[in-house]
Amino acid sequence: MVLSAAMDYRLPATVVPTRYDLRLEPDLVAATFVGEAVITVEVETTVTEIVCNAAELAIHSAALTRDGSVPIHGSITLDEAAERARFVFPAAIAPGEWKLTLRFTGTLNDRLHGFYRSTYKDAAGAAHTIAATQFEATDARRGFPCWDEPAFKAVFGVTLVVADGLAAVSNCAILREEPLGDGRRAVRFADTIRMSTYLVAFVVGELEATEPVMVGPTPLRVWCVPGKKHLARFALDVGAYSLDFFERYYGLPYPGDKVDLLAIPDFAAGAMENLGAITFRENALLVNEAAASHAELERIADVVAHELAHMWFGDLVTMAWWNGIWLNEAFATFMELMAVDAWKPEWKRWTTFGVSRAAAMQVDGLEATRPIEYEVRNPHDCRAMFDLLTYEKGASVLRMLEQHLGPEVFREGVRLYLERHRYANAETTDLWRALGDAAHQPIPAIMDGWIFKPGYPVVMADLDGGGGLKLSQRRFQYLGGETDSGQRWRIPVVLRAAVKRGYVERRLLLDGEAASVELPAKADWIVVNSGGHGFYRVRYGPALLKKLAHAAMKIAPVERFNLLSDSFALAQAGLMAAVDYLDLTARFTTESDRNVWTALNSSLAYVNRVIPAELRGNLAALVRHRLAEKVSLLGWEVQEEETELYRQLRGDLLRVMGTLGDDEDVQARAREAFARYRDDESSLDANVLPAVIAILAAVGGEAEYAEFRDRFKSARTPQEEQRYLYALAGFRQAELLGRTLEMTLNGEIRSQDAPYVIRSLLASVYGRGLAWEFIKGNWQAMARQYPESAYTRMYEGIAALVSAEWEREVRAFFAENKIDLGGKTLQQYLEQLRVAVAFQEREAEALGAFLSRQKSR
Numbered sequence: 001m002v003l004s005a006a007m008d009y010r011l012p013a014t015v016v017p018t019r020y021d022l023r024l025e026p027d028l029v030a031a032t033f034v035g036e037a038v039i040t041v042e043v044e045t046t047v048t049e050i051v052c053n054a055a056e057l058a059i060h061s062a063a064l065t066r067d068g069s070v071p072i073h074g075s076i077t078l079d080e081a082a083e084r085a086r087f088v089f090p091a092a093i094a095p096g097e098w099k100l101t102l103r104f105t106g107t108l109n110d111r112l113h114g115f116y117r118s119t120y121k122d123a124a125g126a127a128h129t130i131a132a133t134q135f136e137a138t139d140a141r142r143g144f145p146c147w148d149e150p151a152f153k154a155v156f157g158v159t160l161v162v163a164d165g166l167a168a169v170s171n172c173a174i175l176r177e178e179p180l181g182d183g184r185r186a187v188r189f190a191d192t193i194r195m196s197t198y199l200v201a202f203v204v205g206e207l208e209a210t211e212p213v214m215v216g217p218t219p220l221r222v223w224c225v226p227g228k229k230h231l232a233r234f235a236l237d238v239g240a241y242s243l244d245f246f247e248r249y250y251g252l253p254y255p256g257d258k259v260d261l262l263a264i265p266d267f268a269a270g271a272m273e274n275l276g277a278i279t280f281r282e283n284a285l286l287v288n289e290a291a292a293s294h295a296e297l298e299r300i301a302d303v304v305a306h307e308l309a310h311m312w313f314g315d316l317v318t319m320a321w322w323n324g325i326w327l328n329e330a331f332a333t334f335m336e337l338m339a340v341d342a343w344k345p346e347w348k349r350w351t352t353f354g355v356s357r358a359a360a361m362q363v364d365g366l367e368a369t370r371p372i373e374y375e376v377r378n379p380h381d382c383r384a385m386f387d388l389l390t391y392e393k394g395a396s397v398l399r400m401l402e403q404h405l406g407p408e409v410f411r412e413g414v415r416l417y418l419e420r421h422r423y424a425n426a427e428t429t430d431l432w433r434a435l436g437d438a439a440h441q442p443i444p445a446i447m448d449g450w451i452f453k454p455g456y457p458v459v460m461a462d463l464d465g466g467g468g469l470k471l472s473q474r475r476f477q478y479l480g481g482e483t484d485s486g487q488r489w490r491i492p493v494v495l496r497a498a499v500k501r502g503y504v505e506r507r508l509l510l511d512g513e514a515a516s517v518e519l520p521a522k523a524d525w526i527v528v529n530s531g532g533h534g535f536y537r538v539r540y541g542p543a544l545l546k547k548l549a550h551a552a553m554k555i556a557p558v559e560r561f562n563l564l565s566d567s568f569a570l571a572q573a574g575l576m577a578a579v580d581y582l583d584l585t586a587r588f589t590t591e592s593d594r595n596v597w598t599a600l601n602s603s604l605a606y607v608n609r610v611i612p613a614e615l616r617g618n619l620a621a622l623v624r625h626r627l628a629e630k631v632s633l634l635g636w637e638v639q640e641e642e643t644e645l646y647r648q649l650r651g652d653l654l655r656v657m658g659t660l661g662d663d664e665d666v667q668a669r670a671r672e673a674f675a676r677y678r679d680d681e682s683s684l685d686a687n688v689l690p691a692v693i694a695i696l697a698a699v700g701g702e703a704e705y706a707e708f709r710d711r712f713k714s715a716r717t718p719q720e721e722q723r724y725l726y727a728l729a730g731f732r733q734a735e736l737l738g739r740t741l742e743m744t745l746n747g748e749i750r751s752q753d754a755p756y757v758i759r760s761l762l763a764s765v766y767g768r769g770l771a772w773e774f775i776k777g778n779w780q781a782m783a784r785q786y787p788e789s790a791y792t793r794m795y796e797g798i799a800a801l802v803s804a805e806w807e808r809e810v811r812a813f814f815a816e817n818k819i820d821l822g823g824k825t826l827q828q829y830l831e832q833l834r835v836a837v838a839f840q841e842r843e844a845e846a847l848g849a850f851l852s853r854q855k856s857r
């Protein structure tokens with residue numbers, strides 16, 4: 001029998017685990033661990049061998065028993081390439097329940113996956129070690145032999161043997177602790193619910209916890225290395241609110257017996273939803289609220305809410321296989337926004353989500369995109385699924401569906417789904433069935449095009465000459481030009497037209513190639529994708545665009561954001577002249593919404609990477625022109641009654657004015673402000689301080705570099721550490737940037753951050769050439785040292801190497817070294833570079849002429 005490629009990676013279901021009794025003895029000094037797993041298995045048909053997953057483990061014995069019978073010892077074969085262990089027994093094993101006892105040893109690795117070690121220095125400079133786990137997607141097999149696929153759910157009874165004085169945390173509450181008389185103790189945890197292997201967690205080290213906050217019967221705590229407990233308040237607040245919010249929304253109690261939120265000094269991802277023992281990188285959990293910017297606080301609120309949303313969606317009900325990971329992540333992202341929006345309505349989280357939606361559209365507008373739900377065969381492909389399409393596109397289309405069905409109906413469907421599949425696994429179709437039952441309408445008809453097909457549409461809107469509006473659709477592609485792929489979607493379209501006495505709204509489902517919409521009276525202007533929830537772009541005919549541009553300040557912020565974001569995408573695709581886009585930006589000089597500015601600023605930074613160096617001064621002049629009015633209105637001082645978002649806008653615009661805009665006044669004031677800050681930290685608003693640091697890096701030299709490097713190393717909060725770290729990538733002198741690059745490999749910058757620092761250097765017009773040369777010389781060392789997911793993301797930065805020559809070099813580099821980033825990731829990065837170079841070639845002359853008219857200094 002020939003196995004299909006997919007089958008090669010799936011374990012046989014002839015023997016199925018129901019329960020694991022795990023005993024692990026990590027030795028933090030030797031960085032090793034000893035383990036025993038007693039796995040209760042159900043043998044379905046008579047077998048002579050048992051196959052499960054194991055990687056980088058030495059398995060010393062395997063024995064089967066039944067009802068206290070004499071153990072049957074099996075031979076052990078490890079296949080490292082397949083990450084499997086095979087146990088062959090001398091006699092046939094009859095169907096029924098058996099206990100498989102495995103003794104094994106392993107190493108606490110430095111790759112931030114499996115059972116790994118994280119190190120940190122205390123205030124006195126002494127080094128300490130923590131042992132922690134990161135098992136998603138397929139690394140539980142590095143911690144203990146197991147059936148490491150999400151559908152093999154089981155109960156876990158964990159015992160950790162740790163040195164006295166060390167804290168031990170796992171998924172459930174501690175049942176009892178027994179001293180072993182050798183300076184160690186055995187910590188026995190309560191049984192978990194039936195759950196997947198990737199959600200198991202162990203953390204051991206000198207950690208301290210806050211007092212618990214009770215959410216109903218559930219204690220919620222934050223854990224961190226000693227001396228940082230005072231940075232936990234904010235996370236506890238948003239954590240307690242979210243936990244309560246989700247219990248109400250889902251209509252089901254929290255499925256565990258406690259919630260611990262743990263800050264780990266070395267952590268590859270942002271956070272991980274292990275049931276009851278959620279792990280985070282420090283800057284996603286710990287913060288001094290009074291000294292943090294809005295952006296920094298928002299990130300923590302998002303991540304904490306996201307992980308707690310997973311306790312039901314992902315942990316209680318789990319995807320059957322990794323192709324359904326979008327269901328997990330899209331839903332948690334969607335629910336994170338719901339919870340944070342309810343907690344802090346003034347943050348306008350659904351409006352600010354526009355930025356994330358647009359980021360997903362950037363990837364999904366590529367030929368090399370993939371459907372949200374996509375075939376996953378092996379672990380490598382699985383890692384590539386943790387991307388913008390899974391999280392942001394997934395959450396966007398769920399939001400679109402929620403708005404289409406109505407929030408109450410949608411919630412009813414979600415409740416049905418969770419109730420039907422709790423403690424088990426589910427597929428996308430199960431969610432559609434539950435939502436369909438709640439809504440009394442077929443959901444797949446609307447959703448399949450968004451989930452199972454790649455890309456998204458651009459809706460073209462034009463006046464039909466008879467007082468009506470003609471809408472048509474086709475797939476949007478950056479490299480597609482005017483060609484029509486023939487692909488169609490069912491698009492819930494919402495239109496809003498301005499008429500004499502206010503507005504008229506129209507809702508329709510555009511499911512064919514085109515539709516005509518009658519307009520009630522002569523409309524002054526029309527906005528398509530009213531409310532901004534639709535996952536599509538809009539291309540207005542010239543007359544409609546002109547009217548809408550004039551009325552830009554009258555439409556909603558998210559609609560203005562979409563107008564700019566869509567227009568710039570059209571320019572990148574060659575469907576709008578770049579100079580027409582730059583003209584359009586002149587309408588936004590009095591803009592007050594932070595997200596609209598984010599769209600505008602990021603498009604100007606993109607143009608900066610495309611134009612030749614001699615035009616950068618002219619672009620800076622354009623930047624100053626666009627920002628000047630708002631910057632002077634905002635000033636440097638916080639005014640009473642300003643919203644948090646408005647304060648953040650001040651920081652954002654000062655930063656762009658002093659860096660991309662090279663504004664000498666702002667740069668001089670930044671220097672003064674930082675001089676004052678050295679003496680009096682309260683003299684600068686927390687939203688402005690990061691901007692000042694970025695500006696000083698841009699204009700700074702040796703002295704600033706030395707100071708920022710010191711401040712990075714002696715930072716008191718994770719946020720402070722990040723600001724100074726990334727500032728080291730924001731200098732302009734090659735010699736200084738060279739030092740930053742050295743730090744990415746010599747251990748001065750943690751491997752969890754180093755790849756992102758390089759990505760940030762690639763995005764800088766001053767750093768990209770250096771960073772590229774550095775990568776070419778060191779990529780093998782990077783591949784060895786960096787966590788795999790972050791190593792992959794580092795290459796995202798290659799899209800900023802905008803020149804035909806660089807593009808040739810980049811392509812040759814990946815071809816020659818056979819670097820595979822999993823799934824379609826590399827193809828996406830290369831295509832983004834192609835889009836930028838094509839834009840450069842197409843627009844060089846027109847941009848040159850246009851920018852030359854901007855007065856350079």
Ligand SMILES: [Zn+2]
Pocket residue numbers: 273306307310328329332
């Ligand atoms: Zn998640």
